[in-house]
Amino acid sequence: MIEARNLWKKYGDKVVLERLNLRVEEGEFITLVGASGCGKSTFLKMLLGTETASSGELLLDGKPIPDEPGPDRGIVFQQYSVFPHMSVLENVMAARGFGRPGVTGLLFGAARQQARDEARAILAEVGLGNAESLYPGELSGGMRQRLAIAQALLGQPRILLLDEPFGALDPGIRADMHDLVLRLWREYELTVFMVTHDLTEGFYLGTRLWVFDKTRLDPQAPDAYGATITYDLPVGQMDGGKLKKIDRDLTLTARETEKAL
Structure with missing residues (x-):
């Protein structure tokens, strides 16, 4: 349903995303995690059609995603629209x-x-x-x-985009919202992409977990390289050690980026 081929996103000289290659089947529930500013929300906006690729392709059913929002793609932000x-x-x-x-x-x-x-x-x-x-x-x-x-x-919509929708909610309410979204995903047969800052939430929701992170960083030019998908994991099949390693990797990248800035 969704395919990215060597997808890059830049703003001037700042590289946000680089070398994204992925395939998503209809009906999957993808959660996206990563450090702040690593391009998760940018990728969501590219799916929505409010941002376009700098190079490469982002396809829906084999055709370029329209460069404007459409009824086939619904979105929910953290700030209530x-x-x-x-x-x-x-x-x-x-x-x-x-x-x-x-x-x-x-x-x-x-x-x-x-x-x-x-x-x-x-x-x-x-x-x-x-x-x-x-x-x-x-x-x-x-x-x-x-x-x-x-x-x-x-x-x-066929595709539901969720951009950190539960970040401002109390834990008990978030648990209720998790149940609601999972029920609606199954009932409406949606394909879901959900950005979250909570690694545990990302791991336990949906069917696949994507981790956005930088695999290369130049301290002298922190914007020269962008993030890519460093982990693409089936949800529910990861041990606690893997979860801790991802968390350490993201924390290390965030610290290195802060030092470079």
């Missing part, structure tokens, strides 16, 4: 409206009623069926993230 002046129901309906042709994204008549019905069904799926009349300011952090997930799902 909701409209504070709209109710929960209106927020989810707006996601459908913005996916339609036209400037305003307004819905009328039968289209509006269909969007309302679909939004209510999605809200029930994510556990917000009784909160549709509330506003984002009245919701807890976990409820706001459920709302953001509902927005992303309304377009019926």
Whole structure:
């Protein structure tokens, strides 16, 4: 479904990602971990279509990923992408409206009623069926993230992109969100890419763990080389020693980068 061929991403002279070669089958759940600034979110944006490759190819079903977001790719950020002046129901309906042709994204008549019905069904799926009349300011952090997930799902995407979606949540709420995302992944038959700063979370969710890290670093030119995928591991088949080694590698890279800067 997704394939990268010698993929590079640069901003001017700064190399963020280099030599990415990978294949992802439909229905996989990929978690991405790595030190801050190693290109995890950049790769997610390339999948979304808001960033383009500097060289190499990033393909969806054998064709270049469009250089703009589309309904086949939904995204959820750590910072809740909701409209504070709209109710929960209106927020989810707006996601459908913005996916339609036209400037305003307004819905009328039968289209509006269909969007309302679909939004209510999605809200029930994510556990917000009784909160549709509330506003984002009245919701807890976990409820706001459920709302953001509902927005992303309304377009019926094939690919769900999660950019550190649970980083600001308390541990108990995060565990509930893990259960929700795993259930929705299976129920909607999604292909999921999830960035996380928590190595343990990345290891225990989904089907594959990718570790983004730099394999080469020039102290005199810290931006000369980018990160690549140093580990591509099946989740659930790694011993504790491997987990500790990855953690040490990432910590060492972060320290070396800080010294170089």
